Amino acid sequence: MIxxxxxxxxxxxxxVSVALFVVKYExxxxxxxxxxxxxEILRTREAIHxxxxxxxxxxxxxxxxxxxxxHLDLQxxxxxxxxxLASLPARKPGMTPPxxxxxxxxxxxxxxxxxxxxxxxLDDEPAxxxxxxxxxxxxxxxxxxxxxxxxxxxxx
Amino acid sequence: xxxxxLFAPRPELPSLPAPSxxxxxxxxxxxxLETGRTRLLVTGALFAFAFLLIAGRLVDVAVIKRxxxxxxxxxxxxxxxxxxxxxxxxxxxxxATSLPTSSLxxxxxxxxxxxxxxxxxxxxxxxxxxxxxxxxLRSEKNFVWLKRxxxxxxxxxxxxxxxPGLYFQREDRRVYPYGNLVAHTVGFANIxxxxxxxxEQALDDVVRGGREPVALSIDLRVQHILREELHNTVVEFxxxxxxxxxxxxxxxxxxxxxxxxxxxxxxxxxxxADTRFNRNTLGVYEMGSAxxxxxxxxxxxxxxxxxxxxxDATHPIKISRFTxxxxxxxxxxxxxxxxxxxxxNIGSAKMALDLGVxxxxxxxxxxxxxxxxxxxxxxxxxxxxxxxxxxxxxxxxAFGHGIAVTPVHLANGVATVVNGGILRQPTLLKRPEPSIxxxxxxxxxSSDQMRRLLRLVVERGTGKxxxxxxxxxxxxxxxxxxxxxxxxxRKALLSSFVGAFPMQAPRYxxxxxxxxxxxxxxxxxxxxxxxxAAPAFSRIVQRIGPVLGVPPVNEDADEIRQALSIDMAxxxxxxxxxxxxxxx
Numbered sequence: 020m021i022x023x024x025x026x027x028x029x030x031x032x033x034x035v036s037v038a039l040f041v042v043k044y045e046x047x048x049x050x051x052x053x054x055x056x057x058x059e060i061l062r063t064r065e066a067i068h069x070x071x072x073x074x075x076x077x078x079x080x081x082x083x084x085x086x087x088x089x090h091l092d093l094q095x096x097x098x099x100x101x102x103x104l105a106s107l108p109a110r111k112p113g114m115t116p117p118x119x120x121x122x123x124x125x126x127x128x129x130x131x132x133x134x135x136x137x138x139x140x141l142d143d144e145p146a147x148x149x150x151x152x153x154x155x156x157x158x159x160x161x162x163x164x165x166x167x168x169x170x171x172x173x174x175x
Numbered sequence: 176x177x178x179x180x181l182f183a184p185r186p187e188l189p190s191l192p193a194p195s196x197x198x199x200x201x202x203x204x205x206x207x208l209e210t211g212r213t214r215l216l217v218t219g220a221l222f223a224f225a226f227l228l229i230a231g232r233l234v235d236v237a238v239i240k241r242x243x244x245x246x247x248x249x250x251x252x253x254x255x256x257x258x259x260x261x262x263x264x265x266x267x268x269x270x271a272t273s274l275p276t277s278s279l280x281x282x283x284x285x286x287x288x289x290x291x292x293x294x295x296x297x298x299x300x301x302x303x304x305x306x307x308x309x310x311x312l313r314s315e316k317n318f319v320w321l322k323r324x325x326x327x328x329x330x331x332x333x334x335x336x337x338x339p340g341l342y343f344q345r346e347d348r349r350v351y352p353y354g355n356l357v358a359h360t361v362g363f364a365n366i367x368x369x370x371x372x373x374x375e376q377a378l379d380d381v382v383r384g385g386r387e388p389v390a391l392s393i394d395l396r397v398q399h400i401l402r403e404e405l406h407n408t409v410v411e412f413x414x415x416x417x418x419x420x421x422x423x424x425x426x427x428x429x430x431x432x433x434x435x436x437x438x439x440x441x442x443x444x445x446x447x448a449d450t451r452f453n454r455n456t457l458g459v460y461e462m463g464s465a466x467x468x469x470x471x472x473x474x475x476x477x478x479x480x481x482x483x484x485x486x487d488a489t490h491p492i493k494i495s496r497f498t499x500x501x502x503x504x505x506x507x508x509x510x511x512x513x514x515x516x517x518x519x520n521i522g523s524a525k526m527a528l529d530l531g532v533x534x535x536x537x538x539x540x541x542x543x544x545x546x547x548x549x550x551x552x553x554x555x556x557x558x559x560x561x562x563x564x565x566x567x568x569x570x571x572x573a574f575g576h577g578i579a580v581t582p583v584h585l586a587n588g589v590a591t592v593v594n595g596g597i598l599r600q601p602t603l604l605k606r607p608e609p610s611i612x613x614x615x616x617x618x619x620x621s622s623d624q625m626r627r628l629l630r631l632v633v634e635r636g637t638g639k640x641x642x643x644x645x646x647x648x649x650x651x652x653x654x655x656x657x658x659x660x661x662x663x664x665r666k667a668l669l670s671s672f673v674g675a676f677p678m679q680a681p682r683y684x685x686x687x688x689x690x691x692x693x694x695x696x697x698x699x700x701x702x703x704x705x706x707x708a709a710p711a712f713s714r715i716v717q718r719i720g721p722v723l724g725v726p727p728v729n730e731d732a733d734e735i736r737q738a739l740s741i742d743m744a745x746x747x748x749x750x751x752x753x754x755x756x757x758x759x
């Protein structure tokens with residue numbers, strides 16, 4: 020009896036010490052990993068920080084404006100280029116409706132008018148902008164203004 | 176043997192021949208044994224109690240409190256990367272940030288051969304002076320800066336030299352990615368990361384050690400447009416400088432603020448000190464006819480005149496050694512709207528006289544023109560007001576001479592006049608709430624009348640060139656002769672245009688002020704506000720309108736016309752006007 024319990028206890032003690040050993044080393048390696056990850060996070064955050072500064076530097080509005088002028092077929096939006104949906108001409112009588120909605124039959128194809136058309140188009144697409152830019156010809160490229168004062172480069 | 180031996184009487188030993196033989200154990204030995212047992216008992220109880228406590232605590236920690244343990248490893252709030260918090264614009268763009276750099280210092284005691292070390296150091300960093308470096312390497316201290324804020328490449332080169340005694344210290348360097356664009360507002364910090372100008376100085380305590388970036392009210396896109404247009408105007412008219420402000424009329428946030436000439440905050444010392452002068456907040460100027468806005472506002476609000484009223488502007492006013500004349504003389508009786516439209520000095524001087532010294536001073540006090548604006552900047556100019564305030568001052572102030580305020584004062588004053596009459600504290604910080612409480616300066620009705628008058632100036636008056644189709648702008652020109660050499664210099668002008676848009680429901684005030692423009696062929700030699708500042712104003716509004724989300728409208732639409740129309744009194748002198756004339 021005593022012998023058997025002794026063996027049992029010794030076995031348990033051995034198992035526990037082995038487990039303790041294993042766990043201890045596992046914890047140690049996890050801690051190293053943790054510290055390593057923390058260092059990595061810090062480094063990455065620093066890198067992000069520096070890259071954000073560089074991104075800002077590269078996105079200076081004067082530089083963007085000049086590049087847009089040189090490479091894009093766009094020009095600043097002027098007020099006459101914007102219109103309102105309400106200023107669109109009313110649908111001519113006899114025209115077929117653009118898309119037969121669920122109540123297209125009920126309101127009569129010809130009598131709907133522009134207000135109903137707008138209401139429906141807004142129902143369908145709530146995010147539709149109220150003003151529509153109308154394209155116009157791009158003026159020839161003029162070199163950007165010469166800066167009065169020179170700016171320094173950012174040391175990344 | 177299940178009984179605890181401690182308490183057991185000593186066992187009978189039957190093998191002993193006679194009880195009498197145990198008598199020897201009585202007395203002293205018996206007592207010693209009893210003492211030993213008691214001590215054992217106490218000690219055992221103590222240990223048992225201690226183990227129980229530990230067991231109890233174990234159960235407490237491992238079983239009961241386990242739920243309170245965090246499920247995830249957290250590194251807490253990460254330490255801030257930099258000493259100073261970032262500054263952002265209102266859309267989150269980076270106006271100022273700190274970048275980690277290395278600074279090189281030397282501990283001269285560790286340097287073995289100063290001469291050779293100095294020579295090699297200067298080889299790697301050619302901008303250093305060899306003699307100075309040598310002196311530093313030979314100094315008696317144990318910490319001497321050699322060069323601050325090295326680039327990574329320079330750091331690598333120094334490391335490769337392998338000179339003992341050289342060490343690197345990690346430091347932050349303040350960087351302003353947009354350079355000149357927001358120079359005066361943001362300001363700059365010195366090499367020890369202390370703010371010494373602009374918001375960097377004013378909010379130094381908040382920025383230093385702050386983890387949360389600080390958002391300014393500046394919109395970088397608007398700022399860029401404003402700067403570019405002002406710059407073009409300065410070049411076109413060969414001016415010595417310019418100032419411009421875009422302000423939200425409801426929140427009093429400054430959306431853009433430009434002062435030219437400007438400087439690069441990354442290298443603040445590279446240009447003369449006057450480039451660091453902020454014309455918008457530190458400079459005080461006589462704003463000229465733009466002040467008629469306030470003359471009209473106070474007169475209409477006080478009821479001393481009305482749209483139907485007017486004053487005779489046929490003859491210049493002579494008072495002591497001054498003569499007040501009109502720049503656009505009509506030489507006739509002018510109604511109130513006409514006085515404003517033609518920018519009549521005579522008419523507005525008479526109008527102000529009806530209000531008197533007390534009325535004018537009280538109004539300027541109420542609208543904040545007699546004390547500095549409390550912007551988040553270290554540089555806020557003190558306005559110059561006459562002392563004592565005499566009737567002659569009342570007349571000259573009516574058309575903007577004799578009182579000098581900063582452009583920010585003027586912009587905020589116009590915002591107050593057009594926004595319904597509420598004065599709010601202007602700010603450079605983004606307001607979390609779009610509208611804040613303010614103080615009523617003029618009635619909503621007077622504000623409505625002023626909107627009509629300002630629109631009239633652009634439609635039919637001196638500010639026609641300020642028109643920006645679709646944006647219903649309104650405003651007032653102001654051409655002031657600058658003072659100097661004990662008088663006014665006729666050729667040195669400060670040409671300003673201040674206005675708001677869209678006039679039927681104003682959202683933004685724009686101020687353009689050009690310092691000493693010279694007339695050119697295109698302007699037929701004129702350097703006045705209508706030719707210099709008004710066109711710039713128009714271009715600025717047309718470009719910032721879409722950026723700020725102001726929808727263009729049809730200016731001829733009935734509701735717009737109605738909101739801004741003025742029932743111009745028939746020409747000739749109505750009866751009320753005559754009475755006022757007689758009072759002068």
